[in-house]
Amino acid sequence: MTTTEVSTITMPRHVAIIMDGNGRWAQMRGKRRTAGHKAGAEAVRAAVQFARKKGIESLTLFAFSSENWNRPEQEVSVLMELFMTVLKREVKKLHKYNVRLKIVGDKSAFSARLQKQMQEAEQMTADNTALTLNIAANYGGHWDITNAARKLAEQVAAGQLQPSEITTALLASQLELADQPVPDLLIRTGGEHRISNFLLWQLAYAEFYFSKVLWPDFDDREFAAAIADFSCRERRFGLTSEQLQQAILDTDVTTGDKFA
Numbered sequence: 001m002t003t004t005e006v007s008t009i010t011m012p013r014h015v016a017i018i019m020d021g022n023g024r025w026a027q028m029r030g031k032r033r034t035a036g037h038k039a040g041a042e043a044v045r046a047a048v049q050f051a052r053k054k055g056i057e058s059l060t061l062f063a064f065s066s067e068n069w070n071r072p073e074q075e076v077s078v079l080m081e082l083f084m085t086v087l088k089r090e091v092k093k094l095h096k097y098n099v100r101l102k103i104v105g106d107k108s109a110f111s112a113r114l115q116k117q118m119q120e121a122e123q124m125t126a127d128n129t130a131l132t133l134n135i136a137a138n139y140g141g142h143w144d145i146t147n148a149a150r151k152l153a154e155q156v157a158a159g160q161l162q163p164s165e166i167t168t169a170l171l172a173s174q175l176e177l178a179d180q181p182v183p184d185l186l187i188r189t190g191g192e193h194r195i196s197n198f199l200l201w202q203l204a205y206a207e208f209y210f211s212k213v214l215w216p217d218f219d220d221r222e223f224a225a226a227i228a229d230f231s232c233r234e235r236r237f238g239l240t241s242e243q244l245q246q247a248i249l250d251t252d253v254t255t256g257d258k259f260a
């Protein structure tokens with residue numbers, strides 16, 4: 001295929017992903033659900049590398065919802081261990097590739113050990129500029145909005161703010177991710193068509209893309225297909241979605257280096 005001009009692609013600035021389907025991926029292979037989460041962690045690595053190479057500014061990944069605590073105890077504890085191992089293993093690499101890591105959600109519910117690991121990873125990468133990787137852990141859209149409301153209420157109680165001064169912009173400024181552009185593309189893998197209490201406020205104007213692919217199978221081709229679809233919805237310039245998909249796969253804004 002001839003090279004499609006990169007300038008015809010509308011790249012999203014902020015992509016949010018509901019990484020669903022790990023359990024089914026494992027069950028289809030006769031494995032335990034936790035094996036699916038391990039495979040899912042590999043797909044995370046590829047998605048981060050892809051986003052960075054394509055010049056996406058922010059990537060927000062839903063790793064664990066407020067509701068996921070209700071899963072079987074063994075699954076929850078494997079997920080916690082996995083967070084810990086992945087953080088330990090990947091943070092230096094993220095730093096090397098100039099990725100800023102942020103954990104969004106109610107971190108207070110995690111073990112002291114995990115909270116410390118999260119904080120150290122955030123501190124180490126705080127000044128990086130190539131990509132902001134937000135990991136939503138113990139995150140819920142309801143929690144996020146409630147938390148923002150509580151912060152404003154505290155200011156009112158302290159006499160620093162009048163209720164009449166509360167605007168949508170002020171409330172938005174108290175939410176997670178307020179320092180970044182709002183997500184313009186939401187991808188959900190795993191075939192379900194719901195938002196599962198993800199970024200309820202922040203996704204108000206996002207384009208939604210639903211993929212049947214189970215998260216561990218989500219690769220560059222699938223990521224490019226989602227962006228091509230997004231790009232089509234914006235401006236297609238008479239091109240086909242396949243041409244755009246190929247052009248996205250061919251685009252590399254970095255020097256072409258890979259994660260080691």
Ligand code: IPE
Nearest residue numbers: 019020021022023024025063
């Ligand atoms: C998403 O995969 C990962 C987490 C919620 C932690 P699931 O574990 O929900 O996989 P399915 O939906 O059961 O296949």
Ligand code: IPE
Nearest residue numbers: 018019020062063064065196
């Ligand atoms: C959403 O997936 C949460 C994450 C991907 C972390 P779930 O599998 O938990 O959502 P439901 O249960 O299908 O709504």
Ligand code: MG
Nearest residue numbers: 020021022190
């Ligand atoms: Mg699921």
